[in-house]
Amino acid sequence: MQHFTIFMDIESSRSYIDELYSIEDMKILDALIALKNSVIGSNRQKSSVIQQGIVPRLLQLMSENHWDPNIRLEATITVGSLAKGTPENVTALVEQGAAVTIVDLLREVPIGTKLAEACLCALRSIFLNPPAPISSVPAEMILLTRFTQIAKEGSPTSRACVVRILSIWCGGPIEQEALCAAGACSAVATLLAPKGVTAPPIARVLPALDLLAAMCFENANVSQVALNTRYGDKTIPELLTLLVSRDKPLPVAMGAARCLTFIHRAGALTADDNRVVFGALPCLARLCTKDMPEDIRATAAETLAYLAEVDTSLQRLAAISNHLMSSLADIVTCPSAAAKQGAFKCFASLGANDEDIRKRIIETHGLMVHVVNGMNNPEPSVRLAAVRCLHSLSRSVQQLRTTFQDHAVWRPLMQLLNDAPGTELLTVGSSTLCNLLLEFSPAKEPMLDQGAVEMLCSLTKRPEAALRLNGIWALMNMAFQAEQKVKQRILCCLGTEQMFRLLGDGDTRVIMKTLGLLRNLLSTRQHIDAIMGEYSSQVMQAVIVVLEGSYPAEVKEQALCILGNIGDGEKAKDLIMANEDVLRKLVDYLAHPESKLQEAALFVAGNLVWRGEAGCAARQARLADLGVLRALKLLRQRQDAAHLHDKVKTALAQFNEFT
Amino acid sequence: MSLLCFLSKYVNILLSPLLLFIDYLISIWFYLDYFNRITLNYIMSFETAATNGNDKPERKYYDRTKSDDLQISRTDMNMLIMNYLVTEGFKEAALKFQQEAGLQEPALCSSLDERIMIREAVQGGRISEAIAMVNALHPELLDNDRYLYFHLQQLQLLELIRAGRAEEALAFASATLAEAGANDRNALTELERSLALLAFPDPHASPFADLLLPSHSQKIASELNAAILKMENQEYTNPKLCSLLRMILWSQSELDKHNVKYPKMTDLANATIEQPK
Numbered sequence: 001m002q003h004f005t006i007f008m009d010i011e012s013s014r015s016y017i018d019e020l021y022s023i024e025d026m027k028i029l030d031a032l033i034a035l036k037n038s039v040i041g042s043n044r045q046k047s048s049v050i051q052q053g054i055v056p057r058l059l060q061l062m063s064e065n066h067w068d069p070n071i072r073l074e075a076t077i078t079v080g081s082l083a084k085g086t087p088e089n090v091t092a093l094v095e096q097g098a099a100v101t102i103v104d105l106l107r108e109v110p111i112g113t114k115l116a117e118a119c120l121c122a123l124r125s126i127f128l129n130p131p132a133p134i135s136s137v138p139a140e141m142i143l144l145t146r147f148t149q150i151a152k153e154g155s156p157t158s159r160a161c162v163v164r165i166l167s168i169w170c171g172g173p174i175e176q177e178a179l180c181a182a183g184a185c186s187a188v189a190t191l192l193a194p195k196g197v198t199a200p201p202i203a204r205v206l207p208a209l210d211l212l213a214a215m216c217f218e219n220a221n222v223s224q225v226a227l228n229t230r231y232g233d234k235t236i237p238e239l240l241t242l243l244v245s246r247d248k249p250l251p252v253a254m255g256a257a258r259c260l261t262f263i264h265r266a267g268a269l270t271a272d273d274n275r276v277v278f279g280a281l282p283c284l285a286r287l288c289t290k291d292m293p294e295d296i297r298a299t300a301a302e303t304l305a306y307l308a309e310v311d312t313s314l315q316r317l318a319a320i321s322n323h324l325m326s327s328l329a330d331i332v333t334c335p336s337a338a339a340k341q342g343a344f345k346c347f348a349s350l351g352a353n354d355e356d357i358r359k360r361i362i363e364t365h366g367l368m369v370h371v372v373n374g375m376n377n378p379e380p381s382v383r384l385a386a387v388r389c390l391h392s393l394s395r396s397v398q399q400l401r402t403t404f405q406d407h408a409v410w411r412p413l414m415q416l417l418n419d420a421p422g423t424e425l426l427t428v429g430s431s432t433l434c435n436l437l438l439e440f441s442p443a444k445e446p447m448l449d450q451g452a453v454e455m456l457c458s459l460t461k462r463p464e465a466a467l468r469l470n471g472i473w474a475l476m477n478m479a480f481q482a483e484q485k486v487k488q489r490i491l492c493c494l495g496t497e498q499m500f501r502l503l504g505d506g507d508t509r510v511i512m513k514t515l516g517l518l519r520n521l522l523s524t525r526q527h528i529d530a531i532m533g534e535y536s537s538q539v540m541q542a543v544i545v546v547l548e549g550s551y552p553a554e555v556k557e558q559a560l561c562i563l564g565n566i567g568d569g570e571k572a573k574d575l576i577m578a579n580e581d582v583l584r585k586l587v588d589y590l591a592h593p594e595s596k597l598q599e600a601a602l603f604v605a606g607n608l609v610w611r612g613e614a615g616c617a618a619r620q621a622r623l624a625d626l627g628v629l630r631a632l633k634l635l636r637q638r639q640d641a642a643h644l645h646d647k648v649k650t651a652l653a654q655f656n657e658f659t
Numbered sequence: 660m661s662l663l664c665f666l667s668k669y670v671n672i673l674l675s676p677l678l679l680f681i682d683y684l685i686s687i688w689f690y691l692d693y694f695n696r697i698t699l700n701y702i703m704s705f706e707t708a709a710t711n712g713n714d715k716p717e718r719k720y721y722d723r724t725k726s727d728d729l730q731i732s733r734t735d736m737n738m739l740i741m742n743y744l745v746t747e748g749f750k751e752a753a754l755k756f757q758q759e760a761g762l763q764e765p766a767l768c769s770s771l772d773e774r775i776m777i778r779e780a781v782q783g784g785r786i787s788e789a790i791a792m793v794n795a796l797h798p799e800l801l802d803n804d805r806y807l808y809f810h811l812q813q814l815q816l817l818e819l820i821r822a823g824r825a826e827e828a829l830a831f832a833s834a835t836l837a838e839a840g841a842n843d844r845n846a847l848t849e850l851e852r853s854l855a856l857l858a859f860p861d862p863h864a865s866p867f868a869d870l871l872l873p874s875h876s877q878k879i880a881s882e883l884n885a886a887i888l889k890m891e892n893q894e895y896t897n898p899k900l901c902s903l904l905r906m907i908l909w910s911q912s913e914l915d916k917h918n919v920k921y922p923k924m925t926d927l928a929n930a931t932i933e934q935p936k
Binding site: 033036037040041042043044077080081084118121125 | 787790791794798799801802803805808812835838
């Protein structure tokens, strides 16, 4: 009747579940073994026994010291098998305290035993099911030191398990620092070292590389420690360089290159270090090529994007490596979202600073179409990456005039920005919009119809400084040499109240750009008169606020330039002349020690006294009364204002009738 | 006295297949080496323009009777044989061979005994026993490789079918195998083939009868063996001899692609070599 024992349906399993509560140890052990054999391989069985409430008893049999070691071992193995079931199985296990029990057990159980190994295998299976129960492993020094000890001295399986667990557990700076202090770096070094002449086994190396990457990510301190940690005569970066070579399995080379990238970006290795330039970079470029599997290519592209994100020399080097451009162009066409995202991000990094690279990127066959399609992709991460790519490319003046027009990139961009995007997308998108709105871009008109002004004005109200800056900067660009109705629309939509708020912003750049906006609005004579006709008091008030307040010199310079522009308007001039306060300030600024303020004040004075305008005599008289003339003459005497002498002479020449 | 006779017979039975085997290996080795030379010659013929008459005339075909400069190390041969015996689980033969050949202590993996017992259980139809042994040795193996677990359960099903217990077979299939079949398309196809055997009055005469042959359980036993070796981080889960034979087949197909005439090994089992026409 042997064959009947293979029937493990729900009814028969109940019998040996009852046996788990027996008095005799042998019966318990037999029941455990039968239970184990029934659940291994079958998710249905696992779900069934968990539902029957077996987990607490198993945890009890594992953890209580008085049980026979075999019983404890079999119970642990059974829990480990349950953890390899469906995600619901694992969730149930965690909810009933399995992870915490295992961790407590690991504190006491001696390292080399089978029970320790079984605990680690079970915990690894639990952690491999997202979301991992991070809280079950507290960041205590004793516990982590024990773990790193296991990572150095345990059996091969134990070592691989504990490192995998820690690589998932290490999620942030606290964990990174704790692990580093517990000696995890040296543990990782022992795992990465080759065994004699052969490479270390892949099952050990991969989790170790993941752990190292997790520890070094954006952590300068840990990266520095990793830089100096040795195993034998090799430091960790040297061990990593051995692993990025062509003869190593692809996941290993990928992991090692990723570690080197993170160590460099965290600041421990410079951009011209051999291990970065001849180690990580070529490896990543190689892993992007067409004959690699798609998931490797996607990760490699994304890692390369991170590596070259900031440094121009790395960008240039990457751009000429191993047909990278064509490899990336091919990755963009791959179906998976991860691949597209990686490729777009990589293009964005490469084209960030160098115009030649940007040109080459755009000339890549069909890329702009992909970028536009990417902005319409259902996956949000792909859309964000496509916008980043567009942002980098939009820094090229030439492209703005040519390619971007051909592809009407602004349309999907506007749509994205109007669709309630997240903060990141909004920041990058609005920066791109800023660039697109520069003067030579005929796309301006249609963008207005799409509600660009309203959207930008709403950006200026956001709490995030970067968004406010982008918003006001874009408005400034939009107003540059724009038609009057555009300017009116901007002023109307933004409102003077908001403008005042922006002039009091915490970020100086926002204030500068707001003043820049005003300046752009107040250019061209008719516009000046029209706008000042409607908004004169607010504008003058704004200017005075800036001139009186404690702002840095460049801010005040902007305000003076605005005054100068106003002074150019036919009717607007009188507004200044009517304001004695402003005129007295003007005199002060003509004698100001700061050179650029002098120059700006001179610009204002020059416009006000200009002879060809109606009513200039009266103005000149008034100004002379207030001491402008005297100030101008003094300015001419000054040696340090030599570069202004021509302008001073011109201004004084306007006063000819008096002198 | 009779004991000695018995023992000598025993030794004879053990040794003569070994000797044949060694002879077979030697011929393969020579052949493979000669193969490499042919291939190299062929490739180099593209590069050199004309040969002057001073060159030694190339041998056109392999002649076993001629002694030559092809050096095969006996140690290498012995290591190959040892590897085959250990990997496939012939423990006694391995130990005996080690003594006979004077080899140093071989790298017998610790699980050799268990692997032998597991293989015997699988090939003997005692699958649940085999599963229990595997779970005791490597508890994570069958959870990680559900396809292998399915194959083992399939063997159990086939045992029931072979014994003619149709209803039990169906009940077993729906209770256990259905789960794997639902998750994996390959498993589903194999499950359907296995259950189709029930439709025939004589399963052994059906189109799927190959499932009932011992060769099928041997195949699964080897699969299980390889999985255990892989779990123990052994680099080669198949005997290296397998790789050698595959090398021969590959080299031959490459040469065939380029229409080169060469003495071809047409029968791997006997290492028969046919001269080119």
